[in-house]
Amino acid sequence: MYWIKIIEYLNRFLSSNKIDVPAKIVITNDPDHGKLDDYKKVFSLLDRLNIKITTSVFCKIENDHSDLSRHCYKNETHSLEDPAYKEFMQELYEDGHEIAFHGYSQISNTRERFLEGLEIFKSTFGDYPYTYIEHGGNPKKHSIGMCKKETLAIEGLNPKSEYYIWDIIKEKLNCIWAWHDLLDDDYHVKQGEDYFYKYDSMLCFKRYRMNYINFLLHRTKAKSGTFLGYTHFGYDGYQKTNRYNLENWIGDSLRNAEISLLNLIENNYHFVTLRGLAESLRMRKIK
Ligand SMILES: [Zn+2]
Numbered sequence: 001m002y003w004i005k006i007i008e009y010l011n012r013f014l015s016s017n018k019i020d021v022p023a024k025i026v027i028t029n030d031p032d033h034g035k036l037d038d039y040k041k042v043f044s045l046l047d048r049l050n051i052k053i054t055t056s057v058f059c060k061i062e063n064d065h066s067d068l069s070r071h072c073y074k075n076e077t078h079s080l081e082d083p084a085y086k087e088f089m090q091e092l093y094e095d096g097h098e099i100a101f102h103g104y105s106q107i108s109n110t111r112e113r114f115l116e117g118l119e120i121f122k123s124t125f126g127d128y129p130y131t132y133i134e135h136g137g138n139p140k141k142h143s144i145g146m147c148k149k150e151t152l153a154i155e156g157l158n159p160k161s162e163y164y165i166w167d168i169i170k171e172k173l174n175c176i177w178a179w180h181d182l183l184d185d186d187y188h189v190k191q192g193e194d195y196f197y198k199y200d201s202m203l204c205f206k207r208y209r210m211n212y213i214n215f216l217l218h219r220t221k222a223k224s225g226t227f228l229g230y231t232h233f234g235y236d237g238y239q240k241t242n243r244y245n246l247e248n249w250i251g252d253s254l255r256n257a258e259i260s261l262l263n264l265i266e267n268n269y270h271f272v273t274l275r276g277l278a279e280s281l282r283m284r285k286i287k
Helices: 002-016 036-048 067-071 083-094 111-125 166-172 210-218 253-266 274-280
Strands: 024-029 054-057 098-101 131-133 175-177 196-199 202-205 226-231
Touching (some): 024 274, 036 253
Parallel strands (some): 024 226, 098 131
């Protein structure tokens, strides 16, 4: 009996002395439908709240009459070929946001175009991107016209294809999101390392849709979990309910996004970039 009491006491003592790991939030933003004027408002809010995020860019927007080029198109989605947008992205980079690569353009790109995109990125930001986030439809769900041929689920891993890019990814990039790797059906609170895995020596990550934060951190009040989510600052199609506060960023919705962000900050959640998270965990590809 006496020993049981001592063990109980020790357990209580040890658990009350656990070092509190602050909960972390990573917001990744894909550039689909993103326009400079809307982005300026969103990033001015993030700046005011001292939140750094990972936002990805296209180098160009093309038109080949495919479904992909009807989904995102010139002047509806800005890219690095728009001078004011490019300058704004350079400012974000200087301010400590992570700029990730979303591909040369929004349509299927051969390996030559993919390489050209990486060189445009390098000449814009001074280095190759740390993170590459694939764009395009999921072949299991969308029509083939909506799927980018160089994605890893289609031709990107096939050395015989003109859309083969795996060797380039391994050589020039550090971390990728591919295979539409979403965690949406997984309701277990995660730690940072749970989001990463290796594929053929390359560091890959999974992510949630941003609205799952309500279940995973916010509602469960998980003070030591990590939430890695993605959203589109330029997309306005989600329901205008609290659950989707961090999915709707345009017009009046921005005020609701601000309320949710302030609430997370008050509850001591910390915002980091994807690169910041990977580096803090010493996650890297195997060279
Ligand atoms: Zn995209």
